[in-house]
Amino acid sequence: MVEPKMLLRPTIADVAGRAGVSIATVSRVINQTGPVAEETAAQVRAAIAELKYVPHAAARGLASRRTQTLGLLLPGISDQFSAAMLRGIEMGAREGGYDLLIHSTHSEGGSGPSSRRRLGEHNTDGLLVFIDSLDEAELTRLYHLGFPMVLLHRSSPASLHIPCVTFENKSGSRKLIDHLIEAHGRQRIAFLRGPEGNEDSYWREMGYREALAAHNLPFDSALIALGGFDQEQARSSVETWLGQGVEIDAIFSGDDEAGIGALVALQRAGKRVPEDIALVGFDDVDVSRYLTPPLTTVRAPIEQAGREAARKLVQLIKSGQTAPLVLLPTELVIRRSCGCG
Amino acid sequence: MVEPKMLLRPTIADVAGRAGVSIATVSRVINQTGPVAEETAAQVRAAIAELKYVPHAAARGLASRRTQTLGLLLPGISDQFSAAMLRGIEMGAREGGYDLLIHSTHSEGGSGPSSRRRLGEHNTDGLLVFIDSLDEAELTRLYHLGFPMVLLHRSSPASLHIPCVTFENKSGSRKLIDHLIEAHGRQRIAFLRGPEGNEDSYWREMGYREALAAHNLPFDSALIALGGFDQEQARSSVETWLGQGVEIDAIFSGDDEAGIGALVALQRAGKRVPEDIALVGFDDVDVSRYLTPPLTTVRAPIEQAGREAARKLVQLIKSGQTAPLVLLPTELVIRRSCGCG
DNA sequence: TTGAAAGCGCTAACAG
């Protein structure tokens, strides 16, 4: 067993005493607010170093009404997408001089209404909201409080004007489907939708439809099924298609994660990819290149999106304003699952 | 452009006023400290609800000298290992009623000595320290301050007694190598070490050596190279072996990540896996099952380790003590890269 | 069972 006993830590008063100045002066050299004689400042810095003094964040926050902390609300953090985004966010926050407080809303456990929101105006200077991790009522309340927020992969409710960052989903999938049609002559291209209400998925579908229309291919709702950005759901949907004998010569999976599930279903059914059925995804997650065959997909700058979102939030906090929308460019990544190579 | 203007939020005084009681009473019902008449409490709760009052974390922290926040220090968060661990930690923290403050030390940018530590006694109630994300001097300072800490995947400096959680690395790799030798008759088994000083890697190597010794196979240092728990390094090391014509009939990669790099090198060199050279890893990261061939490995309960660490830290904070060591069991996962199936 | 009041450590006027 380990038994710690907390000792008292030096406060700003200790530093002031050691340096022979007032606490106000110490505060000034720490925050670089107001003028201090270089000689005095040097003494203060020396005292800080000797005492290994670190300002108490809570006290500072109370007095200044700033926490120097960004809050992140997201559904889960285990998938590759979230992990990459998180990395970008952490980077952006740090660059801006902010800490990062994280709360995953997933597996929240229905502990009744008592599960008070853990991240908000009381402990952060602003919030990064991923997808639907915060409901519209709360979004509205915070907005009207003037609380800084940036949305990731979801647009602002119409009546509010919360800035948002996401990808160029539509043009990305348009290029992808164009390729399938033009380079590989596919005509019966199925689409695995993302989760209900997911905006990335919505725009990817729009790009898909646009590509079909541009090539005079009919839109067939029998070729649309739920992939849910999830391996299992995608597998199940593809198995259903195969079981029903739906005629398909290519599958566009709403994201790479679902693409893996589709690949498994195809392989189990003895279909050759891409000879019998081509397969393409979206995101270009790490694994994609290691699948057999390697997955043709669209690279989404996930990490960059996170970083950009954090930057915008910092800007919003500091200056009170930022551009309402950032659309990060996507890029086609040709590998073998589409029929190339 | 979006322009927020911050409005004032309700304080405990507003709640007290609305409920017709003193702030002390409000504090009592919120924290369930001290007796309050049920009738009074009901009124207070009503006032809190009407005002949508949320206690101010900083003020609370200042007064109570507790932040209800756990700090996490880790090198990076993009890899699958860290992501899984993070998920477990987040879960454990939430279960204990704590927030999670994260700081990734990776890519810290040599912004001079000015990069003051962002996580510590001043803004958290305890620290979760992964690998070597905090140097020994700081570990020592905090320990002598009586500051609660739990180490992940590294043991405590000898003179301190900081609790730690990690895997049963040695027995895991022992089983793995036994399998390679006994089931597949491999004799020239190479090992790709993890990063310098990594304890997980150290014990995995011990298990490897133990297995060789148990089967009277010689230990050959020419069969040891640096994998660095990294794809590129592993690939390079395997290419070197192959280029030098070192005789090898199996490769034990210190972790799955490096295993991917090894697989790539093997395939580029035209080696068949597992026929020419068998390949096994450690961790059982998500991708491993999708490699071709699927990777035989040892499943490490990464998420569980994170959760357990958070739990222990909470326990340490609350009770002042916790068991010094937790070794989570590992399990052999047989797939095809070892020669099975 | 409840209220009054003293801080927690720091920032930010306001004097000097």
Added chain:
DNA sequence: CTGTTAGCGCTTTCAA
């Protein structure tokens, strides 16, 4: 350029 002082919003004795 530097010190004094009044809070920031809450917890926590100590009385009542």
